[in-house]
Amino acid sequence: MELFIEVFSKLGNGFIIALLLFALTLILAIPLGLVMCFCTMSKFKPLSLFSKLIVWVLRGTPLMLQVFAIFYLPGLLKLFVWPQMNTGWVWFDNTFSTRFIAALVAFAINYAAYFSEIYRGGIESIPKGQYEAGQVLGLTKKQVFFKIVLLQVIKRIIPPMSNEIITLIKDTALANTIAVYELIFEAKEFMTVDGLIWPLFVAGGFYLVFVGLLTILFGRLEKKLDYFKA
Amino acid sequence: MKILEIKNLRKRFGDTEVLKGVDLSLQKGEVLSIIGSSGGGKTTLLRCMNFLERANCGEIVVNGKTVYSAKEGEKPEVSPEAQLSFGLVFQQFNLFPQYSVIENLMLAPKLRAKGKAGGETVDEIRTRAESLLLRVGLEEKADDYPCQLSGGQQQRVAIARALMLAPEILCFDEPTSSLDPELTGEVLNVIRSLKDNGHTMIIVTHEMEFARYVSDRVVFMADGVIEEEGTPDEVFGNPKSEKTKAFLSVGMGKL
Numbered sequence: 001m002e003l004f005i006e007v008f009s010k011l012g013n014g015f016i017i018a019l020l021l022f023a024l025t026l027i028l029a030i031p032l033g034l035v036m037c038f039c040t041m042s043k044f045k046p047l048s049l050f051s052k053l054i055v056w057v058l059r060g061t062p063l064m065l066q067v068f069a070i071f072y073l074p075g076l077l078k079l080f081v082w083p084q085m086n087t088g089w090v091w092f093d094n095t096f097s098t099r100f101i102a103a104l105v106a107f108a109i110n111y112a113a114y115f116s117e118i119y120r121g122g123i124e125s126i127p128k129g130q131y132e133a134g135q136v137l138g139l140t141k142k143q144v145f146f147k148i149v150l151l152q153v154i155k156r157i158i159p160p161m162s163n164e165i166i167t168l169i170k171d172t173a174l175a176n177t178i179a180v181y182e183l184i185f186e187a188k189e190f191m192t193v194d195g196l197i198w199p200l201f202v203a204g205g206f207y208l209v210f211v212g213l214l215t216i217l218f219g220r221l222e223k224k225l226d227y228f229k230a
Numbered sequence: 231m232k233i234l235e236i237k238n239l240r241k242r243f244g245d246t247e248v249l250k251g252v253d254l255s256l257q258k259g260e261v262l263s264i265i266g267s268s269g270g271g272k273t274t275l276l277r278c279m280n281f282l283e284r285a286n287c288g289e290i291v292v293n294g295k296t297v298y299s300a301k302e303g304e305k306p307e308v309s310p311e312a313q314l315s316f317g318l319v320f321q322q323f324n325l326f327p328q329y330s331v332i333e334n335l336m337l338a339p340k341l342r343a344k345g346k347a348g349g350e351t352v353d354e355i356r357t358r359a360e361s362l363l364l365r366v367g368l369e370e371k372a373d374d375y376p377c378q379l380s381g382g383q384q385q386r387v388a389i390a391r392a393l394m395l396a397p398e399i400l401c402f403d404e405p406t407s408s409l410d411p412e413l414t415g416e417v418l419n420v421i422r423s424l425k426d427n428g429h430t431m432i433i434v435t436h437e438m439e440f441a442r443y444v445s446d447r448v449v450f451m452a453d454g455v456i457e458e459e460g461t462p463d464e465v466f467g468n469p470k471s472e473k474t475k476a477f478l479s480v481g482m483g484k485l
């Protein structure tokens with residue numbers, strides 16, 4: 001019984017870390033993705049090419065690698081490139097919060113890249129006639145985007161976005177590779193320290209329940225926008 | 231009084247010249263039909279008038295005021311007033327799917343009135359929208375969404391939406407071409423009622439019979455120029471140009 005309580009409280013703490021990472025990643029990646037999307041769609045060629053390159057690298061390499069890169073790169077810079085760098089720099093002192101921030105940064109830019117491609121697909125799928133009808137009715141470009149296009153884009157991107165967001169909650173497990181004590185990290189501790197397997201399955205249950213909730217939430221959202229076809 | 235004068239309008243896409251110097255003028259209250267086989271530049275002409283394309287060169291004069299004037303290599307800005315002198319009804323309706331019928335009509339006037347002292351109030355806009363819906367026979371559909379309407383009904387909403395901004399000249403680009411044949415009548419009836427109300431209109435159409443009875447003047451366009459122009463009786467009854475004759479003899483039955 002005591003063991004049960006210990007497992008659940010440890011896993012619960014790990015899950016809270018995972019949720020925190022999940023929520024903060026979304027808060028950062030959703031707007032950052034929009035910025036990346038506008039950059040890749042920019043008419044200014046150097047900007048669009050550069051941002052397409054970034055998106056390609058972020059989507060084309062493993063997230064785990066990016067977590068490592070963000071975590072170790074500043075340290076390596078300090079070691080080789082800029083040894084006289086102020087040692088008081090807090091963001092690479094290997095405390096829990098710096099490891100968490102490194103994971104968060106890696107997650108946010110990686111997911112922003114995926115989101116930006118989803119946004120771009122959504123924006124490009126809106127028929128040209130919607131923009132033209134807006135222009136002919138005297139709307140400004142900004143009004144056309146916010147009053148006509150945006151909601152249609154949102155409706156179209158909800159299914160792919162919900163897919164990515166469900167993937168994100170499971171991807172938070174990757175943070176355990178730089179010792180962020182999230183759910184899987186805690187469950188693994190029980191395995192390696194106490195020789196217990198079942199806490200891993202309990203951890204799986206946590207994800208499953210949360211994904212279930214997300215699925216219901218996105219289902220409702222989709223239903224809410226069901227009143228029109230676009 | 232001349233409400234519209236177009237002088238030597240030219241438009242190129244890349245190397246292909248699509249409008250090769252079009253001159254056109256229109257009296258207030260006049261209804262002009264533009265006919266011609268596809269690829270002749272009819273849509274491009276309407277799009278240049280509505281500034282969806284910028285003509286490479288030429289002039290557009292509305293009510294004696296030059297609203298667009300381009301020389302080779304220039305790309306003039308278009309003022310909001312110039313934009314709103316023209317209205318355009320598209321072949322594909324292009325209603326805004328997330329807005330109800332009445333919201334489709336009210337959106338642009340509401341955005342225009344917003345933040346302007348002495349502008350129209352929302353209630354006034356709604357009253358105008360309701361009376362226009364009545365005119366196109368859709369007062370009962372005010373709260374429906376576009377996806378719930380037939381093509382003919384959607385096109386009538388699109389006409390009412392364009393009228394909300396009271397354009398000087400209302401343009402139609404094949405307004406019935408994407409409708410089932412049994413639905414074209416309701417749209418053509420609305421257009422005819424607009425003529426009776428004195429609206430100035432330019433209609434690109436393949437409905438030859440309709441063009442013949444609704445128009446004051448007919449223009450036949452081919453290969454980016456106006457090939458022939460006259461009253462419906464002149465153009466349909468006694469065409470002078472060989473191209474017009476060929477088009478009409480093939481086109482009358484088929485299109």
Ligand SMILES: Nc1ncnc2c1ncn2[C@@H]1O[C@H](COP(=O)(O)OP(=O)(O)O)[C@@H](O)[C@H]1O
Nearest residue numbers: 243244248266267268269270271272273274275
């Ligand atoms: N955006 C465009 N880019 C390139 N060519 C175009 C474009 N729009 C129209 N064209 C060409 O211009 C010509 C005239 O087209 P259009 O004005 O649509 O004629 P119509 O409406 O009389 O059928 C066609 O050959 C068409 O392929």
Ligand SMILES: [Mg+2]
Nearest residue numbers: 269272273274
């Ligand atoms: Mg056309």
